[in-house]
Amino acid sequence: MPNTQTPYGPVDTEALRCLQDSFDTREILRIVDLVDTLRTRLCEPEGIRDDLLQLHGMAHTVLNGASLVLRATNPTLVEQAETIVEELEDLIRVLQHAVHVLHPLELLRPSGDT
Template sequence: MTQRTNRTGLADATPPLGGVDAIGLQQLRTTFDTTQLLRAVDDLDTICALVADPDELRTDLLRLHGMAHALINGGAISTTSVDETIAELAVDIEAELDDMSALLLAIRQRIRPLLALIRDDG
């Protein structure tokens, strides 16, 4: 990559990387571990597996709706399983969503250092 620093202290990189902040780039070269981005891909794969399993979250949310509808609106219960209470199911769903949220936040934290590359041309 051809790079030069202009008089404003900004690095000009050849496309497709575009211009980046020279100071931010220098800091990242000494502190950023690019394998963090591969870990972000692994985290995303885990999230996709959790969401893509049709027998998990979607089904649980539909069961929770059926239970809540019966309990709160007096509707007919649509599930036949009595293995789990509405509260237990809500706790399980919340825990799964917490796991996914934690993975999304981890991905966000892994890419956040790259924001140091944003040029401030203004």
């Protein structure tokens, strides 16, 4: 199958026709919004990073007998771990969705490229 030259390089002509009829480029913008949400949740104060540091302090005290570095308040060690695991699993689902949405663009690989 022939290739079509675009401003961003050659693409497979048949895949281009198919995606022009079926791919909603707004999905990429939705992924940008998701990434912004993920970045905020991961990095901002009281984000997952801080939650993990708190969990480390709790686990280090309980498992390694280290001095108490955090106040012994809610959440418990187990609750903190469960919350973080759930959040990470949600992030994985979001990222898997993003991969699923973007995967069809790989079909544009020009014929003859491997």
